[in-house]
Amino acid sequence: MTLPNAANQRLVIVSNRLPVVLSKGADGSWQSKPGSGGLVTALAPVLRSRGGLWIGWPGTVKEDEVELEPLLASATEDAGYTLVPVELTAEEQDKFYLGFSNEIIWPLFHDLQSFCRFEPSFWECYEDVNEAFAQVIAEQTRPDDYVWVQDYHLMNVAQELRKQEVERQTSFFLHIPFPPPDIFLKLPWRAQVLEGLLEYSLVGFQAHRDLQNFTLCVQALLKDARIQQDGEVVLVERGGRTTRLGFFPIGIDFNEFAEHAVSKEVADAAWSLREALPNRQLVLGVDRLDYTKGIPQRLEAFRQAVARHQDLHGKITFVQVVIPSRTDIREYADLKTEIERLVGEINGQFTTPGWVPIHYLFRSLDRTELLSYYRSSEIALVTPLKDGMNLVAKEYCASSIETGVLILSEFAGAAPQMEVGALLVNPYDVNGVADAIYQAWAMPEAERRTRLAALRQIVREQDIFWWVNSFLQSGGGRAG
Ligand code: GDG
Secondary structure: OOOOOOOOOOEEEEEEEOOEEEEEOOOOOEEEEEOOOHHHHHHHHHHHHHOEEEEEEOOOEHHHOOOHHHHHHHHHHHHOOEEEEOOEOHHHHHHHHHHHHHHHHHHHHOOOHHHOOOOHHHHHHHHHHHHHHHHHHHHHOOOOOEEEEEOHHHOOHHHHHHHOOOOOEEEEEOOOOOOOHHHHOOOOOHHHHHHHHOOOOEEEEOOHHHHHHHHHHHHHHOOOOEEEEEOOEEEEEEOOEEEEEEEOOOOOOHHHHHHHHOOHHHHHHHHHHHHHOOOOEEEEEEEEOOHHHOHHHHHHHHHHHHHHOHHHOOOEEEEEEEEOOOOOOHHHHHHHHHHHHHHHHHHHHHOEOOEOOEEEEEOOOOHHHHHHHHHHOOEEEEOOOOEOOOHHHHHHHHHOOOOOEEEEEOOEOOHHHHOOOOEEEOOOOHHHHHHHHHHHHHOOHHHHHHHHHHHHHHHHHOOHHHHHHHHHHHOOOOOO
16 A cells, blocks of 8 residues: 555544543533643644544543533534544443553553453453444545554554454554563463554654564564564564554643743742742652652652751752542552652651641642742652653753753653753662752752753754654655
């Protein structure tokens, strides 16, 4: 099949969730608002200019009996492109989303196989839901459309399209890491997942490590695959079909962050924050509640820093923001308990009149609040145990005006891009992270400026629009 490359080729984005927020008002009626976030911001202009569709789950289950059509029609009108729902039942949502996606693929792909629940019915449901997505794609798209599928919930969609004998140019981007063979091989459905991914014409990863791991897994499991390197791209030929593999580190809308960070509303909020916490440096952590983010290890590192350096007392405050997420999975509820125990213990150990070492927030922040924390914090502590990319690290650099210091896990997908200015740490090495906290706290201003300038440059150059363009160009499409 030839790859169409016309500027007017229609783009179809497929993701687990539609970029729309449906909410139920006090009177029981439903309302819709277009979603926000980097991916939507980057894709919306492309979708509008070429004409496009976004296919995904709307966030309600069939049992809610919501009349989706008028709701999505009004969201579509606001967005400027069409939103197409894939409706799921509560059971499908449970087994496909919470089950296969979040209790198997999520932990396994983050190298945490002991968190996996390899329940066979989860896989069956995953196949069924991917088939349902493929059916909607088949009904709603044309043969010359460019279909770009997002993330680990939908690895089988191209294969399901093929089973339905629907020919489409399909590409896939994995937002989370891809694990090395010794971990991936534990997956009972390992060959099916690899074969499913190789049905796409292009598979994109966040970092070189993920591309390399995937290639090693194909080599280990699919003996009939022929692998060739072509510069930074890997070509896998199997059964007469060739799949391109590449890595495309996702970025953020740098200008939007940088401009909003200097707005009056953010400056006012930042000023109030600094007034409440004067004469000290703020260290910031912002994470979804997730065991991959390394929050307990980070709290231990902060404890070590404060225990070993008396001069930090009263002169540093760690603000850890945890955004509620997936609390209906037991591991997440346990993690929350563990974080709260540690915060209480460390504060109990070191608090003095006028100084509480850790401020802990368990809630979402609105955008102005989030940016005011980014802007006010002298240090950001971004120490995931493993992460596809980690956008918080990039958002912090875009929003920090002159002297922010980024401490970053070497296991974040962002590390290769950001080693130019960040202090890289091993998140499991509590003493090493404690040393980095002290080094950042004591860092001379000139060094802070030089490091941040290098970081801002890379985040500005390799932003979200750069990411969309590089992916679409590599896949034969054009950003339009
Ligand atoms: C997956 C991969 C990859 C967080 N709290 C609030 C808030 N946020 C926003 C941040 C940031 C996003 O959520 C979190 O992004 P991350 O990249 O850190 O993490 P995941 O959600 O795990 O995302 C990841 C990403 O996909 C993209 O490919 O980088 O590795 O796991 O944008 O700003 N936003 C607001 N209030 C909050 O309280 N407004």
